[in-house]
Amino acid sequence: MLRKYSSSRTHSDNLKLGSLSAFAAGMVNIGSLLLFFSFSSNITGHYAILASEIVKGNYYQIGVVLTWLFLFFLGSFVANLSVIHLSPKNRYWAHALPLLLEIICLLSVGLYGEFLYKETLIETEVLLSIMLFAMGLQNGLTASISNFSVKTTHLTGTTTDLGILFSLFTKKEYRNQKILQEKAVLLLTITSSYMLGALSSGLAYTVLGFRIFHLVSLVLIAIIAYDGSKLYVKQFWRKRNLKNGVPPRNSLITLETKKERSIAS
Amino acid sequence: MKTLARYSMILGLSVLLIVILACQATNPENLMEGKWKECRWEYERSDLQLSVKQSSETVKAIAGENLMIHKAEQWCFYPNGLLRLHGASYTRDLHWAIKGRGNILELKYGTIIEHYQLSQLTPKKLVLNFETETQMRGIARLTFERI
Numbered sequence: 001m002l003r004k005y006s007s008s009r010t011h012s013d014n015l016k017l018g019s020l021s022a023f024a025a026g027m028v029n030i031g032s033l034l035l036f037f038s039f040s041s042n043i044t045g046h047y048a049i050l051a052s053e054i055v056k057g058n059y060y061q062i063g064v065v066l067t068w069l070f071l072f073f074l075g076s077f078v079a080n081l082s083v084i085h086l087s088p089k090n091r092y093w094a095h096a097l098p099l100l101l102e103i104i105c106l107l108s109v110g111l112y113g114e115f116l117y118k119e120t121l122i123e124t125e126v127l128l129s130i131m132l133f134a135m136g137l138q139n140g141l142t143a144s145i146s147n148f149s150v151k152t153t154h155l156t157g158t159t160t161d162l163g164i165l166f167s168l169f170t171k172k173e174y175r176n177q178k179i180l181q182e183k184a185v186l187l188l189t190i191t192s193s194y195m196l197g198a199l200s201s202g203l204a205y206t207v208l209g210f211r212i213f214h215l216v217s218l219v220l221i222a223i224i225a226y227d228g229s230k231l232y233v234k235q236f237w238r239k240r241n242l243k244n245g246v247p248p249r250n251s252l253i254t255l256e257t258k259k260e261r262s263i264a265s
Numbered sequence: 266m267k268t269l270a271r272y273s274m275i276l277g278l279s280v281l282l283i284v285i286l287a288c289q290a291t292n293p294e295n296l297m298e299g300k301w302k303e304c305r306w307e308y309e310r311s312d313l314q315l316s317v318k319q320s321s322e323t324v325k326a327i328a329g330e331n332l333m334i335h336k337a338e339q340w341c342f343y344p345n346g347l348l349r350l351h352g353a354s355y356t357r358d359l360h361w362a363i364k365g366r367g368n369i370l371e372l373k374y375g376t377i378i379e380h381y382q383l384s385q386l387t388p389k390k391l392v393l394n395f396e397t398e399t400q401m402r403g404i405a406r407l408t409f410e411r412i
Contacts, residue, residue, distance in 0.1 A: 037365035037380070049366070060290030064366045067283050119346065119362035119371075121294045 002095040002227040005087065005145050011182045014150050017223065018186055019193040021142050022152040024219045025135065026197025028106065029153070031212045032131050034205045035113065036124050040131035041139070041153035043072055064125050068132045075136020080144045092231055096224045098141040103220050105134035106213045113210030149183075152190055162187050293367040294344075296386050301340045301409035308405045333359060333374050340409065348372065381407075 001017040004010070025041060032040035039045060046065055053061040079098035086094030109127050117123055139153040151157055165184045168174040175181075204212050306325040325335070334340075337350035337357070348361040360373040363383070370381040370393060384406075385392035391409040 037369040037371075053366075058290075059286050060293060061366050061368070063283055063286035063290055066286065068366075070279055070283070119364075121292060121363045121367055124364055125366070 001223055002099075002145070003092050003231060005083075005091065005095075007147060009146055009149075011186065014146050014186055015189055016226070017142060017146065018150040018152060018190045020219055020223050021138055021150070022190040022193040023197035023200075024216045025138060025153040026194040026199075027201040027212060027216045027219075028131060028135060030198040030201040031205065031216075032128060034202065035210065036128050038128055040128060041072075041135040043069065043154060044156055046072075067125075067129055071129050071133040072136035072139075075133040075138075076140030076143075077136075079137045079140030083141065083144045092227060095141065095145055096228070098137045099220050099224055102134045102137045103217045105130045105137070106217050106220075109134075110210050110213030110217070113213070117210070149186065150190065152194065155191055155194060158187050158190055162191070293363050293383065293386055296388065297342045297361075297363065297370075297391070298344055299342060300412040301342070301391055302412050303338050303340070303407060304410050305408040306405065307408070308403055333357070333372060333377060333379055339412070 001013055001020075004013055029039055029041045032038060046069055050062065050065040050069065053065060078101070082094050082097045086097065109130050112123075112127065117127075135153045139151055142150040142152050162184065165180060165187070168180060169184070201212050204215065208215070334350060336352040336355045338353070339351040341349040341351070342361060343349070346360050346362060348359040350357045350359065357374070362371045362373075363369065364371050364380075368383050370383050372379045372381070380395070382394040383391075384394045389411050391411075393407040393409075395405055395407075396403075
């Protein structure tokens with residue numbers, strides 16, 4: 001999910017990343033709406049609100065909404081910064097770092113809300129700011145590593161793309177194209193995962209309150225752990241095999257290819 | 266180095282803009298504190314094509330029927346989150362908080378929670394809006410003046 005970049009990613013990689021991160025985004029967005037009465041990833045809506053507050057001349061609200069928009073931008077900026085600057089050293093950790101930062105943000109919101117929150121306006125706005133930064137991180141990361149195929153924190157683009165795809169499917173030549181079919185499956189998966197996350201958050205909110213952010217963190221940890229386990233388990237077995245004198249699988253394939261070539265010649 | 270300087274300048278300017286705005290504005294919580302007197306209750310029926318404005322007392326009786334604030338005439342907001350409602354031979358203490366971007370007023374009384382839209386808040390005037398489903402679906406508006 002996290003290790004591969006841009007065109008080297010498979011449909012399955014994008015599906016896994018898209019479904020899990022959209023589920024997390026749905027949970028966070030509805031959680032913030034229920035707890036703080038404001039969305040944490042509805043950026044188009046926040047721009048509209050900013051315009052309306054400018055018209056009304058409400059300086060306080062203009063400042064708040066501008067800060068939120070800036071933090072979402074900053075989140076996306078930091079995520080891509082990590083991807084492009086740290087990838088040459090270690091691609092997995094370059095891609096996992098934004099998710100780790102997001103987990104820290106969400107856990108701090110959950111813990112502060114559970115133990116320290118006194119419901120003052122400044123606390124509400126700071127906690128929402130942290131969540132907008134976290135959503136920016138997530139959206140920036142998924143969009144960046146998937147070559148803009150996976151965007152999970154808002155569904156405006158996804159719904160537009162689905163509309164375009166389904167209109168394309170009215171023609172047989174497009175309907176039979178595997179790449180378009182896969183794209184439709186990916187977008188439908190993202191939409192349904194987001195909805196599922198939002199519904200789970202809405203239902204869990206009454207029981208868990210701020211602890212829903214711990215649940216979201218678990219989903220994000222699963223994303224990091226899935227790739228980490230694959231990477232490090234593979235490394236572990238390779239090292240162990242080398243120690244025991246078993247040649248790695250790749251070298252066996254090279255050996256077989258050499259044999260075939262010599263027979264053919 | 267040039268790029269870093271450019272980015273730092275943009276970041277600094279953005280932060281400066283936000284700080285200037287924050288200094289210009291008054292926190293809605295501070296504006297809210299003090300005594301407010303109910304002046305008007307208005308009600309717009311959303312299920313009728315023409316909006317019907319009814320008299321303040323009738324609107325209060327219909328729209329506020331099931332609300333905690335039904336009998337209140339004077340609202341005193343204290344800084345520690347205490348809201349004291351005063352009416353004719355009636356006093357009730359609630360907890361108040363402002364949510365969202367400063368546009369939602371949340372009132373709590375035990376397990377009952379009510380939310381009102383803060384549509385206008387100036388040093389002298391306060392306007393609250395809320396949706397009502399009592400008898401007829403619509404939006405009610407409460408106007409206050411500072412005492």
